[in-house]
Amino acid sequence: MTSNALCVLKNRMLTWEGLMDTCTVTGEPERLSAWFAAATPSPAESMNAWLRTPDFPRRLPTGINFDVVLAPLTLIELAYDILRRYEQTVGPAVRFTNLTTAAVLVPPGTAARWGSLVAGASWYDAVPTCLGTGHAVRIPGLAPSAPGVPVAWLEAPSAESVVGDAPLLTAPVQLVRCLAEARSLLTPDDERSPLSRAVSAVRAVLRSPQRT
Secondary structure, three states: OOHHHHHHHHHHHHHHHHHHHHOOOOOOOHHHHHHHHOOOOOHHHHHHHHHHOOOOOEEEEOOOOOEEEEEEHHHHHHHHHHHHHOOOOOOOEEEEOOOOEEEEEEOOOHHHHHHHHHOOOOOOOOOOEEEOOOOEEEEOOOOOOOOOOOEEEEEOOOOOOEEOOEEOOOOHHHHHHHHHHHHHHHOOHHHOOHHHHHHHHHHHHHHOOOOO
C-alpha cells in the first residue's frame, strides 16, 4: 500500500472515530453507520446527509468495505435459508423492492476471484455476478420507514455480529455453494442433469427426519 493510500485510510479512520463519538442514529447502530460512511469519499458529509434524510437510501461505492453479489431474490432467499441450516454466517443483504434482484454484501476483493468461485457449479440460466471497484450499490437509509422506498434489508446488519467495528459479511465460498444448491432446487427436473437430480434426492433424504 502506498504512503498516499495509507494517509487516506488514516484520515478516514480518524473521521470514523469522530463520528462514533458524536452522532446518534435511530434505527441502525452508530458504529455500523460509521462503517458504511467510511466507504464514501467524505464520511462526515455522508453521515450528515444521511441524518438529514434517514428514510432516503444510501448510495455506496463497492470494492472498499465490501463487494456485492447480485442474483435473483428467490435464489438468494433460498441460499440464505440453506446457509442458516448449515449454521454458516449470514451477513447483510439488500432486496430491491421494484426489481426481482437482491444483493449480498461480501468481503472486498471477492469480485476479483468470482469467476473461479462460480466456475465449478451448474447455473442453468444465469450466473450470479459480483461487483467490486468501480461500481456502487444502494442500501436502505438509517431509519427507513417511508412506503415505496426502492431498497430494503433482506438481512439487516447486526451490532451483535461484528468483528471490531465491521459487520460480519457472508463468506464467498459458502455463499457460492449455497447459491448453487438453491439453483439446483429451483430448477425443474426436466432441465437438470441426472447427476444433479441424484444429488438433490440424497440431500432430501439426509434432511428428512429419521424414524426410530
